[in-house]
Amino acid sequence: MAPRRPLLPVTDRTRHRRLREQGSLERADLEAILDAGFVCHLGVVVEGRPLVVPTVYGRDGRQLYLHGSVASRSLAGGAPVCVTVTHVDGLVLARSVFEHGVNYRSAVVHGEARKVTDPDEKLAGLRVxxxxxxxxxWSYARGPNRRELAATTVLALSLEEASVKIRTGPPDDGDGPDAAAGRWAGVLPLTAVWGTPVPDPLLPPDTAVPGHVARREGTRPGSRTGGGIP
Amino acid sequence: MAPRRPLLPVTDRTRHRRLREQGSLERADLEAILDAGFVCHLGVVVEGRPLVVPTVYGRDGRQLYLHGSVASRSLAGGAPVCVTVTHVDGLVLARSVFEHGVNYRSAVVHGEARKVTDPDEKLAGLRVxxxxxxxxxWSYARGPNRRELAATTVLALSLEEASVKIRTGPPDDGDGPDAAAGRWAGVLPLTAVWGTPVPDPLLPPDTAVPGHVARREGTRPGSRTGGGIP
Known part of the structure; x- marks a missing residue:
């Protein structure tokens, strides 16, 4: 039977070299990791040296859009970039220091960033x-005017080459000689949760928190319970 | 009066180019950001292209130690690296799309990574x-033996050149023309919290969670209430 979902191509850059974590070639895993976050780490090369800056992103099918102002001076004309999104899910506390680690999900996307210049695509990218x-x-706030649109740098990156790694579960030394020593071992989970919306002090005091914001309290980033276009 | 804390030197790479966020030249801010996390994004240049991978780190005074296995093939002999640590504290929901943003704290450290080869320093780095x-x-789990130590790559990076940026507070359009439209604006906070320790299913059922792990539940990463050597 043919696989239901397309696999990510394996290249020299994305071949998994370590054994402990699990690599995934499922596009669905890549998309789930990207959709569960909104801040990536964008890597570029500036004068032969690496520069890694955090920036916001959004996914539209097989394309990522990035807010590119920070790195824009380094990205004239299809520069190679690496965009990494990481979710830290917990600390793996093993019997031995050597087996300690982190439960995480990460996507490392390689490609050439394209500066979006067409105003319609830029607007669409900002919406994403x-x-x-x-x-x-997008429909609640005032949309960008022409001046604001011109002052915004949006980058586009195709999701064609990516390395996905996921580690879950307990430490790996539960059936080794260290298990006899009686030490506790397990995972200390880490979870990011949206809190109570904090109104701008300059707001009139009776301004209601809109539902699409209020509903996110207590949910995790990327959770679809939190809002969205109905 | 002389400043009590040393300032971070301003170089071409660390000069702040954007206005919205606030740069900091305080070493204390750099150290606080590094101490509030434990996973960084390590950027290296591989064959002229950027590679950004998540890895764990620890700080010892003015030195960072990094777990370097993932990127080690690219780091023979003092390669330039960029180590970025970012904490996302909330979404800034403004009246206009243009003023949307993120409350965050980030540290971007530039330098040359040194592969730690001396066994004593490697052990000390792993402890950090x-x-x-x-x-x-460190004192609870079994320490690394000679074979494990040899199989571990530890990188050291001096904290000499870094760019620190911090954004806090409400959106910036509370006193502009958009404020008249009556839209809600403010911040949706995001907080990462340690959860309830999950025991390894292979543990004997009566194995107690040690205090230095149990105490972290409900605290944030980097919080000193969570453990430490008494």
Whole structure:
């Protein structure tokens, strides 16, 4: 039977070299990791040296859009970039220091970033960025005017080459000689959760928190319960 | 009066180019950001292209130690690296899409990574790594033996050149023309919290969770309430 979902191509850069973590070649895993976050680490090469900056992103099918102002001076004309999104899910506390580690999900995307210059695509990219981080905000907030659009750098990156790694579960030394020593071992989970919306102090005091924002309290980033276009 | 704390030197790479976020030249801010996390994004240049991988780190004074296995093939002999640590504190939901943003704290450290080869320094570096992420674990878990130590790559990076950026507070358009439209604006906070320790299913059922692990539940990474050597 043919695989239901397309596999990510294996290249020299994405071949998994370590054994402990599990690599995934499923596009669905890549997309789930990207959709569960909204801040990536964008790596570029500046004068032969690496520069890694955090920036917001959004996914539209097989394309990522990135807010590119920080790195824009380094990205004239299809520069090679590496975009990494990591979710830390917990500390793996093993019997031995050597087996300690982290439960995590990460996607490392390689490609050439394209500066979006067409105003329509830029607007569409900003919509993707905004709705990815804050579902429901695009139609709630005032949209960008021509001046604001011109002052914004949006980058596009095709999701063609990516390395996905996922580690879950307990430590790996539960059936080794260290298990006899009686030490506790397990995972200390780490979870990021949206809190109570904090109104701008300059707001009139009776301004209601809109539903698409209020509903996110207590949910995790990327959770679809939190908002979105109904 | 002379400043009590040393400032970080301003170089071409660390000069702040954007206005919205606030740069900091305080070493204390750099150290606080590094101490509040334990996973960084390590950027290296591989065959002229950027590679950004997540890895664990620990700080010892003005030195960072990194678990370097993932990127080690690219780091023979003092390769330039960029180590970025980012904490996302909330979404800034403004009246206009243009003013949307993220409250965050980030440290971008530039330097040359040194592969630690001396066994004593490697052991010390691993202790820093372990205690940074899991205070109290170094003396609780079995320490690395010679074979494990040899199989571990530890990188050292001096904290000499770094760019620190911090954004806090409400959106910036509370006193502009968009404020009249009556839209809600503010911040949706995001917080990462340690959960309830999950025991390895292979543990004898009566194995107690040690205090330095149990105490972290409900605290944030980097919080000193969570453990540490008493």
């Amino acid at each position: 960025l905004t709705e990815h981080a804050a579902p429901g905000q | 790594l372990t205690e940074h992420a899991a205070p109290g674990q």
